[in-house]
Amino acid sequence: MSDERTARATLTAVAEPGDIFLNRIIDHCGPEQALESIRTTRIPDGLYASPKEIQRLEHWRIRLIAAEPDQDMAVCSQFRGRLVCPGDPEWPTTLDDLGTGRPYALWLRGPGDLRYSCLRSVAIVGSRAASPYGLRAASDFAAELADGGWTVISGGALGIDAAAHRGVLAADGSTVAVLANGVDVPYPAANEGLFAEMARRSVLVSESPPGTHPHRLRFLVRNRLIAALSRGTVVVEAEARSGALNTASWAAKLGRMVMAVPGPITSRSSVGCHRLLREDGATLTTRTAEIIEAVGRFGTDLAPPPNTPVLARDRLEPVTRSVLEAFPSRGTTGPAQLAVKAGVDLTTINAKLGLLAAAGFIERTPSGWRLTKSAKTPTSPTTNNPKPP
The missing domain is CATH 1.10.10.10 (Winged helix-like DNA-binding domain superfamily/Winged helix DNA-binding domain)
Known part of the structure; x- marks a missing residue:
């Protein structure tokens, strides 16, 4: 492994994903020099840092002591995983839209080619405590998108995420799970079988090395990847304080399409979707054809009018x-x-x-x-x- 790849693998272990300050250092002097700055806790010449950012350098230096990039790569190779860095053929260039919030590198597991999979992709996200209506909608949308040659991206969580992944696998399509933990850590445990099947047929993605366990902040941080990798985000169900709304917010910031599925006005699981439609200009979506129209080729992937019953x-x-x-x-x-x-x-x-x-x-x-x-x-x-x- 080259010095640059080793440096990037190490950075994924010592810093939280998408740290703006660390990305500024990498942009200024490269990943190897960024790692050296952490070792010495010295700011590179020509780069300004606030007192809080200097404190982060010290925090990273402490974490660097326990970093073992070679071991991480060895563990990764045991399950035929790989590290993908900016500039690699498999690196999705859409991640560059994140600017100073982009990943330092990505850990992948599974045979799917990440960059190719994301060329025609849609994110389907929503509530963990999903209703039968939401689970059915997510699964049907995902399966029909897969039938049309689209990749479905989600977060591997319970509820809507899992339903979307399973819908794609049932249709023998391509799906990507962006995880808040290592690609070898089955979280949530209830989805262990789903992750195993995805590792066999599709691709799991993480910004953290193998063996990393999740915490709350990483779930929010990984949402930016779901939004950046896809051409649009569909929120199937979301409560008022749902993480899916965070993904939708990232999608809007990145200029991606934001779509929402309406639900019963009495359902807490649809409050967030209705807010997206009413206040944030999301596109109302009720059919797969409407999703494809929103993210597909202009003037080509138009949704046909809905069929009306013939009496x-x-x-x-x-x-x-x-x-x-x-x-x-x-x-x-x-x-x-x-x-x-x-x-x-x-x-x-x-x-x-x-x-x-x-x-x-x-x-x-x-x-x-x-x-x-x-x-x-x-x-x-x-x-x-x-x-x-």
């Missing part, structure tokens, strides 16, 4: 339909009244009454003609209605 009465020719629509919703009527209301002569009325009766739309009673029960239900689909004349 048996819609297939009637105009005059017959006008006679049917002249019927009162309740009670009976006679040919003379229908003729006046429909604006046709009695001969035509009598002919159309016979056709409508044969098709099951109307029936004759001792007091006149009336609509049948099926004809009174205009939302009934064609398959449930009699064959029209």
Whole structure:
């Protein structure tokens, strides 16, 4: 491993991911000199640092004592993992949009090519305490996106994240999990089987070396990667203080599309989605085609209009339909009244009454003609209605 790669591997162990001050040092003098600055706790010439930033150097120096990059790489190779650095063929250039918040390097596990996977990708995120509605939506969206050749990116958490990953795997597609812990640490433990399957078929990503356990701050920090790697973020369900809203905020900052799925107004799990739609200009999304339209090629990946149910009465020719629509919703009527209301002569009325009766739309009673029960239900689909004349 080159000195630069060793330095970057070491930096992932001593500093929190995406530290702006450390990235400034790396930009100023490179990762090797940045590591030397940590060893000596000296600011590189020409670079300003605040007192708090100088304190961070001391903190990193202490952590450097325990850093073992060679061992981390050895552990990584045991599960066929790899370290990907800026400039490598597999490094996603979209991460450069993070500026001084970009990763120092990424630890990967799984056969999927990260850069290639992210070329056509959508992030699906949401609540850990998801409802059956949210789980179904996330899984269906993910599976349909996978069928269309799109990669789904999420955070590997319980709830919406796991449903999205599983939806892709069920469709034999490509999915990426961005973790707040090492790629060899199954967290949450309930998703251990899911991570094992992703490691076999897709790719797990982390900014931290193998063996690293998560803490709360890292979950928020990793959200910027989910947003940066994808072309747009879909929030399926989110409570008022959901981490998914943090991912959506990052996506908006980076100029990515932000989409939200509406839910019941009585559901706490949809409060965050509704806020995104009402206050933050998120795009309302109810179909996979709408997601692809938002992040796809301009003028090409347009969503077709939603299918509306075709009713048996819609297939009637105009005059017959006008006679049917002249019927009162309740009670009976006679040919003379229908003729006046429909604006046709009695001969035509009598002919159309016979056709409508044969098709099951109307029936004759001792007091006149009336609509049948099926004809009174205009939302009934064609398959449930009699064959029209």
